[in-house]
Amino acid sequence: MKQSITFLLLSLFLLGCDSKEEVDLIVYNxxxxxxxxxxxKASSLAIKDGKFVAISEKVNIGExxxxxxxIDAGGKxxxxxxxxxxxxxxxxxxNQQVVDLVGTKSYDEVLQRVADFHEKNPSNVILGRGWDQNDWEVKEFPFNEALNKMFPDIPVVLERVDGHAYLVNHKALKMAxxxxxxxxxxxxxxxxxxxxIGVLVDAPMAMVDAVMPQPNRVSQIQALQEAEKLCFEYGLTTVNDAGLHRSTIELIDSxxxxxxxxxRVYAMVSNxxxxxxxxxxxxxxxxxxxNVRSIKVYGDGALGSRGAALKxxxxxxxxxxxxxITPVDQIEGLAERIAATDYQMNTHAIGDSANVVILRTYQKVxxxxxxxxxxxxxxxxxxxxDFDYFKSGIIPSVQPTHATSDMYWAEDRLGPERIKGAYAxxxxxEKSGTVALGTDFPVEQVSPFLTFYASVARKDLDNYPEGGFxxxxxxxxxxTLKGMTIWAAHSNFEEDEKGSIEVGKxxxxxxxxxxxMTVPEQDIPDLKAEQVFVGGKQVK
Structure with missing residues (x-):
């Protein structure tokens, strides 16, 4: 009899074990x-075939x-x-393959970095990116005379941090x-x-691009893989690339x-x-x-280079x-053509004039x-x-770190009244019901934690200004967290597959x-993505 009871209990135990569903990964605590x-909120989750199959408030869903x-998350x-x-x-x-000019405090420092880079990486063309005259003591566009003397026979093309201006030497101008x-x-x-003086803002930059050598396939693959590594380092699992050509999109797909x-890449197709x-x-x-379902259009230029179109x-x-950049008389025809398809139109608009042109056009078509x-x-x-235009289903896609990068000089550009409608x-x-948040990297840094900090604190890393901008x-x-997850996914028509931790996603x-959500405000920029998973597989 005792043996029969023991066997029954063992059978029930084994039956209970067999009833558990096999999954690929369980994360608990x-x-x-x-x-x-x-x-x-929840405390544990289960993953199978790359998707969430259970989310529970229990300490462990291992039952x-x-x-x-x-993975025991240890309360993380x-x-x-x-x-x-x-x-x-x-x-x-x-950008990992060119001269890094981010953070330069003077034109002389720009020149020194270019010289040092070329000495270590000699080539028949010099490319760089990241200078910003607003960070210099003399906040004016530089002249190319020194570049002409340093490199009379090699084209030099140095892109401003916002990507909306070049500083080029005489050789590059002549070639173009x-x-x-x-x-x-x-x-x-x-x-x-x-x-x-060698500074080109927006449209003329294309003339230089046309005569510069293009990266080969090895360099392109290296660029994509290096960018992925940087993004995973900060917990980014989906990126919306704002302007890609067919060849690059097809390379990403391959x-x-x-x-x-x-x-994961949401590709905005270059116009x-x-x-x-x-x-x-x-x-x-x-x-x-x-996901390829949108067209990226440039309305105007950037505020930092005074290319933004103002009223x-x-x-x-x-x-x-x-x-x-795209003439007003072309915007509507372009919008009508896109509206006749299933594609989304995503338009760069910085200045108040550019914004109202785009908003009116969207509403009409x-x-x-x-x-x-x-x-x-x-x-x-x-x-x-013009804010009320956003009530009609138009989505603002904004970058909080632009506010904290530009706040030192933005009012100088706009004046005390116009600045009130900037970075709002x-x-x-409140008008649109949703905002999609990004960085615009490499214009800004990659870290989404800086995005989070700029969004909620509106200060720089030195705690300026007191009380926030x-x-x-x-x-x-x-x-902010919604803007970096579910609202961003919604803006991509992907809210049913990503952007939240829910069964089936x-x-x-x-x-x-x-x-x-609770760390002291000043510590937000120091947050780390300790482990990162894409489709249930660890990528960091």
Whole structure:
């Protein structure tokens, strides 16, 4: 009898073991922010075939599931995989191969870095990026005389930090066919006393691009893989690349297919005739890791280079209004063409003039078309009366670190009244109901934790200004996390597959060093992505 009872108990135990569902990974003892509709919390999750199959408030869901791989999170915080809603992923990788000019405090330092780089990496062309004259004691565009003397026979092309201006030497100008008589609509060939100084703003930059050597396939692959490594380091699992050509998109797809690239990419197609003809006719391209369904258009330039299109002149440059890169008379026709397809239109708009042109156009061509989710990229300076356009389903895609990078000089550009409608993230959220948050890297740093800090604290890393910059437009921590996850996913038409930790969604998540929702404000920039998972597989 005793043996029978023992056998029965053993059978019941084995039956209980057999009833557990086999999964690939269990994570338990965690502080999980699911970012679901109720912003609920959990303590454990299970993953199978790259997707979440269970999320539980129990300490351990091992009672229902079994897995060979288990992670005790030790109480650490877990959030959904972070999404950068506006960046230049491929450009970030290419930047690792050129002179780094970020953080230079003078033109002399720029010249020294260029000389040092060329000495270590001699070549027949010198490329660099990252200078910003607003960080110098003399906050004016540099002249290229010193570059001409240093490199009379080698073209030198140095890109401003925002990507909207070049400083080039005489050799590069000559190769591009640019002289004092050259005129290009949609930008500026900067002159002083009637003579070009080597600074090109927006449209004329394309003339230089056309004569520069293009990276070979090995360099392109290296760039993409280096960019992925940097993104994974900070917990980014999806990146929205704001402007890619067909060849790069196809390279990303091929690397995905052979397993040489894992990061998910939302590709905004660069607005060129060739790209439009191909993609608008082909339709949406969607895999688990690549989504091609939007066209990136440039409305105007950047505020830092005074290329942003303003309704009234710049406060610090009399008679200067900036310029539209895509002419106003072309915007509507382009929008109508895109609206006739399933593609999204994502338009760069910085100045208040550019913003109202884009907003009016969107409203007109989208009338009667539901749930198109067209975006205004940056929405940086908006007139008070124009904010209401965002009530019609237009999504603002903004970058909080632009506010804290520009706050030192933005009012000089805009004046005390216009600045009130700049970097107005809270007001944009109130009008639109959602904001997608990104960095615009490599214009800004890659770290999404700097995005989070700039969004909620609106200060620089030296705690300036005391009390924060225009705090009326700061976002809460919950709003910020949503903007970096579920709202960003929504802006990509991907909210049913990512952006929150919910059953059935892709198992993209990040284990953080501290609780991002409660850590002291000043410690947010120091947060670390300790472990990063894409589709349930650890990538960091």
């Amino acid at each position: 965690a502080n999980i922010y699911t970012v679901d509709s109720g912003f609920s 229902s599931f079994s897995a060979d791989q288990k 915080t877990i959030v959904p995989g972070l999404i950068d809603a506006h960046c230049h992923f491929y450009g970030l990788g290419l 066919g640019i002289d004092n008589s050259t005129y290009v609509q949609g930008g500026e060939i900067v002159k002083e006393n009637g003579q070009i 690397l995905h297919q052979v397993g040489d690239l894992s990061i 060129t005739p060739e790209n439009l003809d191909y993609y608008l006719n082909k339709g949406i391209i969607k895999t688990d890791r690549l 009234a002149p710049y406060s610090d440059k009399e008679g200067h209004f900036g310029a539209m 989208l009338e009667g078309k539901a749930d198109r989710r067209w975006k205004v990229e940056h929405a940086q300076v908006v007139s008070e009366k 993230f809270k007001k944009l959220l 225009q705090m009326v437009d700061a976002l809460s921590r919950e709003e 892709m198992a993209d998540f990040v284990i953080l060093s501290e609780d991002i």
